[in-house]
Amino acid sequence: MTTIPSEIPPGFAAYGRSPDFFSDNLPAKLQSAHSTKAGTWGLLHVLEGVVHFRLAPPHQGERIVRAGNTVVIEAEVPHRVEFLEPGRMFVEFYRLADANQ
Numbered sequence: 001m002t003t004i005p006s007e008i009p010p011g012f013a014a015y016g017r018s019p020d021f022f023s024d025n026l027p028a029k030l031q032s033a034h035s036t037k038a039g040t041w042g043l044l045h046v047l048e049g050v051v052h053f054r055l056a057p058p059h060q061g062e063r064i065v066r067a068g069n070t071v072v073i074e075a076e077v078p079h080r081v082e083f084l085e086p087g088r089m090f091v092e093f094y095r096l097a098d099a100n101q
Contacts, residue, residue: 004053004061005072008041013097020090023049023083033078041094042073049087055079 021030033056036042044053046065053071054062056078063071067087073079081089 002055002059002061002074002077004055004063005074008043008072008094011096011098012041012094014043014092014094016093018091018093020047020088022088023086026081026083030081033080035076035078036073036093037076039075039095041075043092043094044071044073044081045090045092046070047088047090049083049089050085051087051089052082052084053079054081 021027044051044065046067046069048067050067051065052062053065053073059077059079064084065071073091083089
């Protein structure tokens with residue numbers, strides 16, 4: 001059973017980010033179960049509002065993430081997000097620092 005990690009693993013470095021998503025344009029794909037590709041971790045940044053982040057079965061875990069806070073997204077673990085209060089968020093993507101660019 002997977003739970004939500006508290007930090008990105010050592011040796012990983014940021015390499016990109018999503019556009020900002022707002023409560024009124026959050027893609028349906030992000031609101032249903034989806035995952036990052038192999039080797040890619042994420043860090044969801046909530047800039048405004050409140051987001052509900054939860055793992056999809058069979059994994060268990062959920063977090064209420066408020067403006068100014070983040071939540072770690074483990075590589076290949078299905079999850080979904082939804083805004084509980086209007087706001088803005090983005091995801092920063094991480095991979096092993098020595099991975100092929």
